Amino acid sequence: MCGIAGLHLLDPALRERLGSMVTGMLRGVAERGPDSAGVAIHDTGGLRVRKEVGDPLAFADRIDLAGQAGSRALAHTRMATESAVTAAHCHPFVAGTAPAADASLARPGALPLGGTQLCLVHNGSFANHATIRRRLAAAGVMTETDNDSEVAACYLATRLGAGDDLATALRRLTATFDGFFTLAVTTADSFAVVRDPIGAKPAIIAETDQWVAVVSEYRALLGLPGLADARVYEPEPEEVYLWAS
Amino acid sequence: MPRYDAMGDDAFDASPAHHTFGPPVIAGIRERAELGRYPIRGWGARRAVPDFDDLLLLTASASRYPLEGYRERCDTRTVLGGRRAGRPVVLDIPITIAGMSFGSLSANAKEALGRAASLVGTSTTTGDGGMTPEERSASRTLVYQCLPSRYGFNPVDLRAADAVEIVLGQGAKPGGGGMLLGQKVGARVAGMRTLPEGVDQRSASRHPDWTGPDDLKIKIEEIREATDWQVPVYVKIGATRVDHDVRLAVAAGADVVVVDGMQGGTGATQDAFIEHTGIPTLAAVRLAADALADLDLTGDVGLIISGGIRTGADVAKALALGADAVSLGVAPLIALGCNAPTYRLPAAGEAHADVGAGSEVDVRAEYTALGTAPGHCTHCHTGRCPVGVTTQDDALAARLDPALGARRVANYLRALAMETTMLARACGKSDVHRLEPEDLVALTVEAAAMARVPLAGTDWIPGR
Amino acid sequence: MGELIMAVRGPDGTGPDGTGSPEGADDIEFDLAVMSTRHVNAALRALPDGARARVVNPAGRHNLAVGLSRAIRVRIAGPAGYYVGGLSAAADVDVDGPAGWGVGENLMSGTVRVRGAASQSAAASAHGGLVVVEGDASLRAGISLKGGRLAVAGDVGRYCAFLAQAGTILVGGDAGEALGDSLYEAVIYVAGRVRSLGTDARVEDLTEADVAAVRALAADAGFDHVDPQNVTRVASARSLYHFDTAQHAAY
Ligand code: SF4
Numbered sequence: 030m031c032g033i034a035g036l037h038l039l040d041p042a043l044r045e046r047l048g049s050m051v052t053g054m055l056r057g058v059a060e061r062g063p064d065s066a067g068v069a070i071h072d073t074g075g076l077r078v079r080k081e082v083g084d085p086l087a088f089a090d091r092i093d094l095a096g097q098a099g100s101r102a103l104a105h106t107r108m109a110t111e112s113a114v115t116a117a118h119c120h121p122f123v124a125g126t127a128p129a130a131d132a133s134l135a136r137p138g139a140l141p142l143g144g145t146q147l148c149l150v151h152n153g154s155f156a157n158h159a160t161i162r163r164r165l166a167a168a169g170v171m172t173e174t175d176n177d178s179e180v181a182a183c184y185l186a187t188r189l190g191a192g193d194d195l196a197t198a199l200r201r202l203t204a205t206f207d208g209f210f211t212l213a214v215t216t217a218d219s220f221a222v223v224r225d226p227i228g229a230k231p232a233i234i235a236e237t238d239q240w241v242a243v244v245s246e247y248r249a250l251l252g253l254p255g256l257a258d259a260r261v262y263e264p265e266p267e268e269v270y271l272w273a274s
Numbered sequence: 275m276p277r278y279d280a281m282g283d284d285a286f287d288a289s290p291a292h293h294t295f296g297p298p299v300i301a302g303i304r305e306r307a308e309l310g311r312y313p314i315r316g317w318g319a320r321r322a323v324p325d326f327d328d329l330l331l332l333t334a335s336a337s338r339y340p341l342e343g344y345r346e347r348c349d350t351r352t353v354l355g356g357r358r359a360g361r362p363v364v365l366d367i368p369i370t371i372a373g374m375s376f377g378s379l380s381a382n383a384k385e386a387l388g389r390a391a392s393l394v395g396t397s398t399t400t401g402d403g404g405m406t407p408e409e410r411s412a413s414r415t416l417v418y419q420c421l422p423s424r425y426g427f428n429p430v431d432l433r434a435a436d437a438v439e440i441v442l443g444q445g446a447k448p449g450g451g452g453m454l455l456g457q458k459v460g461a462r463v464a465g466m467r468t469l470p471e472g473v474d475q476r477s478a479s480r481h482p483d484w485t486g487p488d489d490l491k492i493k494i495e496e497i498r499e500a501t502d503w504q505v506p507v508y509v510k511i512g513a514t515r516v517d518h519d520v521r522l523a524v525a526a527g528a529d530v531v532v533v534d535g536m537q538g539g540t541g542a543t544q545d546a547f548i549e550h551t552g553i554p555t556l557a558a559v560r561l562a563a564d565a566l567a568d569l570d571l572t573g574d575v576g577l578i579i580s581g582g583i584r585t586g587a588d589v590a591k592a593l594a595l596g597a598d599a600v601s602l603g604v605a606p607l608i609a610l611g612c613n614a615p616t617y618r619l620p621a622a623g624e625a626h627a628d629v630g631a632g633s634e635v636d637v638r639a640e641y642t643a644l645g646t647a648p649g650h651c652t653h654c655h656t657g658r659c660p661v662g663v664t665t666q667d668d669a670l671a672a673r674l675d676p677a678l679g680a681r682r683v684a685n686y687l688r689a690l691a692m693e694t695t696m697l698a699r700a701c702g703k704s705d706v707h708r709l710e711p712e713d714l715v716a717l718t719v720e721a722a723a724m725a726r727v728p729l730a731g732t733d734w735i736p737g738r
Numbered sequence: 739m740g741e742l743i744m745a746v747r748g749p750d751g752t753g754p755d756g757t758g759s760p761e762g763a764d765d766i767e768f769d770l771a772v773m774s775t776r777h778v779n780a781a782l783r784a785l786p787d788g789a790r791a792r793v794v795n796p797a798g799r800h801n802l803a804v805g806l807s808r809a810i811r812v813r814i815a816g817p818a819g820y821y822v823g824g825l826s827a828a829a830d831v832d833v834d835g836p837a838g839w840g841v842g843e844n845l846m847s848g849t850v851r852v853r854g855a856a857s858q859s860a861a862a863s864a865h866g867g868l869v870v871v872e873g874d875a876s877l878r879a880g881i882s883l884k885g886g887r888l889a890v891a892g893d894v895g896r897y898c899a900f901l902a903q904a905g906t907i908l909v910g911g912d913a914g915e916a917l918g919d920s921l922y923e924a925v926i927y928v929a930g931r932v933r934s935l936g937t938d939a940r941v942e943d944l945t946e947a948d949v950a951a952v953r954a955l956a957a958d959a960g961f962d963h964v965d966p967q968n969v970t971r972v973a974s975a976r977s978l979y980h981f982d983t984a985q986h987a988a989y
Binding site: 233246 | 897914
């Protein structure tokens with residue numbers, strides 16, 4: 030149970046401003062998830078993931094989020110439901126293979142892009158993730174934590190590895206997972222949003238010619254450049270929204 | 275040992291011994307075959323589960339000294355919701371009356387419970403369907419429930435309440451919505467709930483305007499704003515994943531967490547829900563208390579435990595395991611006359627009749643007509659309560675005199691409080707809230723594991 | 739409450755926006771950039787009948803103008819978060835922007851108007867009064883409605899009027915899937931298309947009384963794009979009112 034914020038730039042001129050835009054968005058969802066926070070930033074050099082226990086705003090300061098450049102980002106603030114409050118349990122979860130990376134993918138640090146690697150943030154809770162976790166484990170895909178959201182990340186990575194495109198994998202996920210979810214997912218070149226069939230958790234998408242954003246609450250959009258002219262709407266349950274660069 | 279009634283029929287006591295297709299199972303299959311739907315009934319779980327009877331108190335002797343009864347102080351005062359509310363709930367005893375709806379209960383029963391609670395200085399609670407004026411005026415401290423259905427929920431009554439209880443679930447049916455069969459949806463109940471008269475009412479199982487603790491946090495703030503931050507906000511959960519749920523209720527801003535174990539009662543629920551969901555109260559209380567302790571919020575966030583509390587011994591053990599107060603539903607109804615073979619009307623012209631005075635009317639035949647007998651009845655859902663407790667029929671409801679009922683329930687609650695202080699004094703405590711888990715041992719391995727107290731005569735706590 | 743005094747402007751009307759427009763001339767202004775939600779709500783509740791207030795810099799904050807009980811007018815100058823105008827009676831609340839979940843939830847009387855889109859559960863469980871959404875309303879608009887009226891100029895998302903018990907909903911645009919699921923006695927009018935009906939909801943013939951009700955609701959909401967003769971009436975088939983074996987799957 031949490032706040033999520035995702036930002037996908039369409040206009041490369043905003044690259045240097047990505048971090049400051051995401052900082053404002055994180056502030057807008059901070060109250061939803063006071064336990065811990067995390068961000069993932071896709072940049073030309075790779076993927077940077079940072080996550081820490083504690084106040085999300087102090088976290089943003091500490092990692093100088095506002096100063097970071099990139100093309101796509103996910104941010105998350107967490108109110109833990111069933112698993113522990115540790116950095117490893119924080120979102121975003123990274124799954125899939127990144128070439129030449131054998132270190133733990135969920136840990137902070139730069140990883141090269143490529144392969145089927147993806148990042149995921151989740152607001153909600155799954156109701157049948159234990160079975161899916163077991164099925165993944167039987168197929169040799171091991172999760173690192175007991176967090177339910179990590180199972181979704183591993184499931185998607187497995188589907189991508191099996192040849193699904195991201196939209197197909199997400200549609201398969203909505204048919205496979207029970208529970209409540211708004212998910213935002215990024216890969217080396219895409220940005221996607223999907224919700225459970227009931228639409229139990231909030232989600233708002235805003236789109237301009239320069240960027241696409243998804244947030245849990247409208248106030249997280251305030252301050253984004255050109256918001257007044259953005260197309261703002263709530264994603265339909267079960268429908269996959271996908272942008273590729 | 276009482277046997278688990280697998281299929282929800284009344285014949286369970288007649289069963290000679292447990293076997294797969296015993297008489298109650300046969301009756302249950304027949305009932306389903308006839309109805310084509312799930313059996314529905316009142317009360318809580320009837321199967322045998324580890325409970326407070328499986329614990330014993332280690333009262334004083336040489337190593338510890340007892341306090342004298344009557345002369346030496348043993349406080350029962352209980353404060354709930356002091357952390358954020360301008361007006362915390364202050365009770366004379368840690369024994370409260372649980373939420374039961376007007377609709378499920380008759381107006382007379384609700385009034386009697388309110389009066390009884392006021393007489394002994396404790397709180398009572400509304401239920402699905404809203405607050406009645408009788409109940410408000412009879413109750414010194416009234417907790418106002420906010421349920422998924424929001425039947426009868428309104429800001430005027432909200433501001434008239436002394437606390438607000440946001441109900442996520444109840445022990446009899448955690449994860450399930452309310453239910454009131456058409457025979458009890460009379461004109462007044464239907465009007466209060468904005469429902470057509472006589473419908474088999476099905477309530478939602480999730481709240482209409484939030485889902486999950488992050489959004490509950492905003493909802494609780496709304497309730498606080500609407501009540502000017504004056505009254506405590508309780509969050510009630512049915513006991514399932516208690517550790518997580520208590521933590522989340524706290525994260526969402528609850529002042530008090532109410533945890534209702536699987537023995538918690540209901541006016542009408544599917545039998546499969548009552549018997550097969552949730553965890554025993556004994557297990558729930560320890561999980562909840564440990565979660566609060568782990569958050570370092572013991573005493574700051576109140577813990578109320580309910581589900582099968584019957585005696586002062588139950589109360590003392592629940593407090594020892596970490597509850598700040600207990601809440602009772604079925605037991606006060608029995609005190610009112612539920613399952614009695616007779617009902618009693620006050621002697622004519624006597625406003626404050628003695629509980630033993632008046633005329634007694636035998637209603638055994640009416641229990642028989644319902645297919646049950648005094649001592650076995652769980653037929654609240656039918657609305658044909660022979661003693662006027664759970665009915666909306668005016669003639670039946672008139673069998674319960676609110677003043678007489680109030681005195682009986684007040685007597686019962688006083689007796690519980692006396693038993694609790696007696697046991698606390700014997701443990702050397704000058705305040706019932708100073709009872710602690712170390713004052714307990716368990717009679718069975720199961721109870722020892724659930725309550726995390728040693729098996730009697732050993733220092734063994736299973737799993738430790 | 740020192741900060742409260744500092745933040746209150748008027749009645750000269752020269753608020754931070756400096757406009758002093760005739761519309762806002764007598765407004766008392768509360769600035770959420772310097773006051774807490776709690777202080778603003780307490781100040782709003784203290785206003786006498788007939789007072790007018792402007793709340794500036796709402797910035798999507800939750801629980802604005804909740805629990806009002808007097809006939810005051812409150813203008814929220816920007817986006818509001820969850821439950822704006824909720825648990826209120828008698829007041830008229832206007833939101834100049836989008837609103838979050840549960841706008842006007844449990845409203846008893848008065849009006850809550852959103853000059854933008856409303857998120858989920860608009861007018862949830864409203865007992866009376868009128869909730870107007872000038873844009874679209876998302877999922878579960880009018881859920882558990884208990885006698886209030888909801889008018890949405892645009893589209894409504896899925897599960898509109900789920901378990902709605904009494905009252906009237908007017909949808910100026912299209913309605914999403916499962917409209918009127920498990921409906922009791924509330925009635926829904928849709929000017930556009932209905933994607934699909936929920937369990938126990940059905941389309942019924944439009945009567946003269948319906949046309950009059952739609953005309954009145956559209957007028958109160960200020961909608962001029964709805965033709966009262968040309969709406970679809972959706973109401974309960976009442977087949978779930980009593981337990982019935984044949985409806986087994988529906989439970
Ligand atoms: S006597 Fe009345 S209250 Fe008691 S179980 Fe029977 S119907 Fe219910």
